Amino acid sequence: MGTSTLSRFQRGALAQLVSEGHHTYxxxxxxxxxAKSTISYELDRVKPYDPELAQQDADHKRRACGRHSILTPSLTILITNHLRLTWSPEAIATAFNLSTASIYNWLKLGWLPFNLADLPNRNVRQRRANEHRGTFTSGTSIEQRPKSVNQRLAFGHWEVDTVLSSRGQSQACLVTxxxxxxRLLWAIKAPNRTAKALNDTFGKFMGTFGSQVKSITVDHGKEFADYRSIEQDYQIKVYFCHPYSP
Incomplete structure (x- = not known):
């Protein structure tokens, strides 16, 4: 019956009816x-009822409609952790299906606890183009990974990468x-980016998550060259992303 919102005129009329003191909802x-529920909601949100205050509140909510940020506390932690691991906003946006412009805006607004001046100077494609760690070409392509993994419906599908210090003064790295x-992030420090170091680190990871790991996706860096051992030892499938994908 009727509408679910009131006009300015209706709010004035409602105030008059309320002042008379003997009308039911x-x-x-x-x-x-x-609807009766509209009257109940209107009178409950402004007490004592003032039609002008009620109109101002309604106008404010109407203007704010659709402006809610997707930056949740968990997403803030995820982005900040990756920025501290020297990921660029471009790489983070690509990896987690976000807008690069939004990440930069959140940084400028101070919504992310990270200094804009501390961002890496180059994005992930440029960094990887200058790497000299070597690659290989075997392995199962990400194209063969089940589509359900892309839909993020089940827990247990992990993406693994190695991150070096931007200063380049140590062979040690973080395996993420x-x-x-x-979008849970787990990071373990490794002494270097050799296949042996990676497999040792993966063993530590499996010691924590074990049966909760259903598949992993990596790139073709040589630290992942011994992927067959991972598949055989832990009975999980390893997929390889396209070159220069974060």
Whole structure:
């Protein structure tokens, strides 16, 4: 019956009915041509009822409609952790299906606890183009990964990468494990980016998550060259992303 919102005129009329003091909610709803629940909601949100304050509140909510940020606390942690691992906003946006412009805006607004001046100077494609760690070409392509993994429906599908210090003064690196559904980030320090060091680090990771790991996706860096051992030892599938994908 009627509308679910009131006009400025209806709010003025409602104030008059309320001031008379003897009308039920249903009486007022019938008089204004709206649902009883509309009257109940209107009077509950502004006490004592003031039609001007009610109109201002309604106008404010209407202007704010659709402006809610997608930057949740968990997403803030995810982005900040990757920025601290020297990922660029471009790489983060690509990896987690976000807008690069939004990440830069959140940084400028101070919504992310990270200094804009501390961003890496080059994006992930440029960094990797200058790497000299070597690559290989075997392995199962990401194109063969089940489509359900892309839909992020189940926990247990992880993307693994290695991150060097931007200063380049150490062979040590961080091995990062990102779970696709929850975007949980797990990082373990490795002494270098050799296949042996990677496999040792992966063993530590499996010691924590074990049966919760259903598949992993990596790139063709040589630290992942011994991927067959991972598949055989832990009975999980390893997929390889396209060159220069973060």
């Amino acid at each position: 249903q009486d007022m709803a019938d008089a204004l041509g709206v 494990f990102v779970e696709r559904k929850t």
